[in-house]
Amino acid sequence: MSPSDLDEISAEISEWDEFYTSVTKYGFSKNFFKKENIVLSGIKTFFSIPVETTEKSDFSSVAILDETADSKETVLKVLNILNDKFQVGQLTNYVVVVGDGKSYDHLIKLKSEYGENMDWVLAYPGDWHILKNVLPIFVKIYFDAGLKQLATKHHHGATLKVLTECSKFAITHRFLYKLGEAVMRHQVKSFFEYKSCESPYDIQVSDLILDIISDMSLDEGEDDVCKTDVWEKVCEKKKEIFTFFTDDLLEEYNTWRHENSSVNQTFAFWDNFVHLDFMAYLGLFFSIRSRNWHLRNVSLKKITCLFHAFDRQNYQRLIPYHLADLHTFPEPVIKHFAAGCFSVSISGKHLYSVALDEAHEMEINLKSKNALNSFSQSSLANLTFYLPNRAKTLHNLKSELKLEREEGLYQREGTMSYVKNAEKTVCEYMSNLETSSLFVINCNENLHHIFTRTETDHEQTDSLINYRKYGEEDLGNYLKCFLFRTCETAGKPPPRKRRNLKTFASIKITIHKQKKEIKDQNTVPKAPVSSKTTVIIDGMFIINTSPLASHQTFGDYAGGFDDDRKDRAISILNGQVVDYDLASGNHEEADTRVWLHASVTTADQVIIYSPDTDGIDSILICMQLLFIYSGCAFVSYFRGCGKKTFFDLFRKHASFIVGNGSFADVHGHNGLHSFYRLICSVYFNKHRAAFQPYSTPKSLFDSISERDLHEKHLSFISAIREKLWERVVTEVEMMPNHEALKLHWMRCCWVFDYWSHSTSNTHTLSELSKSGWQITDNRLEIVWDTVLNFQKVEKTVEWYTKGCGCNTGCKTNRCKCSGDQVLDMSIDLDDVISDETEDLEDPVEDEQPEVDGLVEELDQTDDYWLFSNEEI
Structure with a gap:
């Protein structure tokens, strides 16, 4: 057809x-x-x-x-x-x-x-x-x-x-x-x-x-x-x-x-x-x-x-x-x-x-x-x-x-x-x-x-006179590219966006636009309220805040600052426009002119707003780290949390996760804390109904009262893990503890250092044994968790499966000898399954004979065994 x-x-x-x-x-x-x-x-x-x-x-x-x-x-x-x-x-x-x-x-x-x-x-x-x-x-x-x-x-x-x-x-x-x-x-x-x-x-x-x-x-x-x-x-x-x-x-x-x-x-x-x-x-x-x-x-x-x-x-x-x-x-x-x-x-x-x-x-x-x-x-x-x-x-x-x-x-x-x-x-x-x-x-x-x-206007006239023409064009593209696949780009969408044709109807203000206006009112400085107050805003920030499709450079916005006037600094004093020679020159950073303008203003109060909008290098580092954190060929991933989930949550809670710009710090505690906030945000969003009345991970984090910042992050992780126990079906879906997360973060940092040297002829990398792995008999193995946590799990499983202790070897308490045996319940469960924290400056020990077989067995399985206490 x-x-x-x-x-x-x-x-x-x-x-x-x-x-x-x-x-x-x-x-x-x-x-x-x-x-x-x-x-x-x-x-x-x-x-x-x-x-x-x-x-x-x-x-x-x-x-x-x-x-x-x-x-x-x-x-x-x-x-x-x-x-x-x-x-x-x-x-x-x-x-x-x-x-x-x-x-x-x-x-x-x-x-x-x-x-x-x-x-x-x-x-x-x-x-x-x-x-x-x-x-x-x-x-x-x-x-x-x-x-x-x-x-x-x-x-x-x-x-x-x-x-x-x-x-x-x-x-x-x-x-x-x-x-x-x-x-x-x-x-x-x-x-x-x-x-x-x-x-x-x-x-x-x-x-x-x-x-x-x-x-x-x-x-x-x-x-x-x-x-x-x-x-x-x-x-x-x-x-x-x-x-x-x-x-x-x-x-x-x-x-x-x-x-x-x-x-x-x-x-x-x-x-x-x-x-x-x-x-x-x-x-x-x-x-x-x-x-x-x-x-x-x-x-x-x-x-x-x-x-x-x-x-x-x-x-x-x-x-x-x-x-x-x-x-x-x-x-x-x-x-x-x-x-x-x-x-x-x-x-x-x-x-x-x-x-x-x-x-x-x-x-x-x-x-x-x-x-x-x-x-x-x-x-x-x-x-x-x-x-x-x-x-x-x-x-x-x-x-x-x-x-x-x-x-x-x-x-x-x-x-x-x-x-x-x-x-x-x-x-x-x-x-x-x-x-x-x-x-x-x-x-x-x-x-x-x-x-x-x-x-x-011109756009309305074009839409109302030619809407049938545009509809027939789009219909023809749909028939050729999708229904009958007779064109070379079969299966690909035609090169056009939604028409959004303009009619006589007034443009409706959507909820999204209303929220955006409220956000702009809270983030962008207000106009001066009197002659004694002035606001100086960086021109590049204006472009980033409200870009126009027809404008590509700052000259398109300001106008007039070209040719022999492109290196001039203009100042307005008492209603008169004058040259400010001290600020003239082709400055590498436009921010300097902002401050020089402030030095000659006659206003009593000066509001300077000049955010740094050219941090593209940091953005690239953050995107690469986010890709590694969510799982790649070198490190395992988090069960049920794909890369799209990580990227969406990172964009949604970027200010909370990045904090003071420490997300790219792969050698210090600030980077570890940013990683903790990222993982907590992912699991918070996945099970957000369990954290009512807190609507965002930041609100839950702010509700934790700990003087020490590191302890506050550990309490943040514990609070989320505690809520997840009520919702997950299997422990495979459980959020890892903070020790396991730190080991995962260390491995990710090593991978990032390795990739960052990909364009260099020389590589300087940290030791694998100090980055979440261990080497046994010339074999590299992953350290999933600390020895103490493994021992806690083994003791807990042993306690739950010890049976009644009679000669039948019963492990289920169903041998009808309960009348003759008295089960000793004096064991302190808090000592068995407590989640004590410890300093993880050197989480990998030299000798771990009791977990070698376990690590070897886990290493032979798929990645979704990661952090599964139930299978362990």
Whole structure:
């Protein structure tokens, strides 16, 4: 397959042209009938008459699960139930499984994971959920461009809140539905005003209207005729009405649109809304209601680029995959879809079908929820077994007692009150649009707000005029690089970042930005509060604090300090700018000028802020040490703590770990203490729930009251180890004690010294026997811990496994001799398992015969044996 396989086919183009022409002629018809005071029904009711029969669908619930929603495990469980219920491979070959975006994502991942075993699953995204996810994009593009004024004027309270947040599909859909009709009719009205002469269409439509109402009794003096039999008769003759609007008229209308769009950006923007975005959305909606397969696919293809343009991560990936996946569906399934089986009919009425996922919400979910009478966890678990039958019984009972909603109410769009209210709303929208600059002709204007006439800047204009172009570019890159892998960089992301297209909406201040502003307020000096106070800030610090993409040097920020003025020092005294000759010259460090400026200022108080921002050498050393500390080819690693964890925690708590810049001190206590703080921060973050109410490792460290700094670090390690005993499953996951950590640190320092001499011809390294290793019989072995700690472990294990001491040799106290033996419990456990600290200046002793075998055995195992007291 190739990207061209997703292009619109001839059948889809034909369906789109027919749909587009019919909707345009509907707009023309409404315009002419409104002149004759005849109110026609909405577009869906208009095309649903004359009534055609549609096969009514049956619904049944297979099972109701008490499982986590949107979970891969739950989706797999559902597939297993379907495989069993439908007897796949015996009675059924394929099962179409429909889900929302998240469920569909799980389905395609499971199919990829299980391969041929999942060929019977035909994953299908819910069309109703796709419609729901298009609406937020429309709100982002058009709401602040003028729709907000209409919504604010005609809707209030909860409805206005829903429209602003786009939180409910039904309300937002109806608003957009009526607004699209109002904008289209306003454009049609502007077109016929442009013609500025009585057209023959007025006479023809007037004659037709007289013919329709000639045999009807109408109230005299009635302003607008809104009767069911009137619009039903008009709808029955819509083909005859549409013949009045010839292809020549449509061509003239399209030419007028294109000419004005080429010179008026605002006209072009709203013309795209009517004839591209809204029309594609309406096409997808109509395809579901009318069960038109080709119209559904072509509308979906026209919408897909919007998901890419506005960075909708899930659907920009899932919809192209679905369109490509349709080519792998069995031919009989595609034929069923083409016959209309991709949507179902609840009422059996024409143009009132619903999508598969929409039907699930309306039937299965709704009836099951109505059958619930308790919401406790235990009752819900019991209900899952008989809830489907209970829901069906309750529905039948309500139907017999005439308590269930009648089917006719599903089609409330056909009632007289609904049509009258809808027409009233549309006319109100149109009356407000009359006061705007929407579709002003013969006017060369830039893009602006149609009510406030506020013009957009260059970035906003580019985004709003070209968003479809950008979306199609990104869609093409995705198809070539990811879906079909036809380009050289297959599998690699296209060379672009998130678009973040700018619209009329004001930029929201995120929580991240708010926190950053608060941090800046606490770290950056405030502006002078009086003439007696001044602040001198190093220019390079300004660049590091707030860099701009368009500026690369300090000259770009300051300006004017170039050529013969680049070595001048400028001072401001009493409002006058003068040269300060003592500070002139090409200083190697800009910090010197900062202090020289302070010597001549007239202010009483001077704040000097000049942090050192050029410590790149120290950063490189820190990164190399961090790499070694977390485990490498020379030293072991910490079980369950990868390099990403170390780097993330180092960046998060850098000020606490580094302290006074001692992290790179590999020959002193300051470096050891920084290493202790690093390891403690890693295990603190991994088990942070155990250290409440302390939220950071620094807060826990500060709570320890020890006069000696070294003792405070040892207490810090003990405090964390004490909490971890309650959470770890095995001792392999336990944080090492401070002696073992020091031995690990010594080995890491030796490796760092070795690597630091990699570019030198001579190496001067410390002795291995003083760096956490020992040499026995010319064999290098790792010293994992001190002899005293090994002895403590051995005594503890011996005490726990000594048994009852009888002749049977029992080690478990299960030989039933407990009545004759008295177990001596006088042993002092504090003496056995105490964690006494000692000076580790020389932790490796010359002779360790009692641990030689143990060290040799550990040396032959994987690194994850490190610090495991349980195995020891």
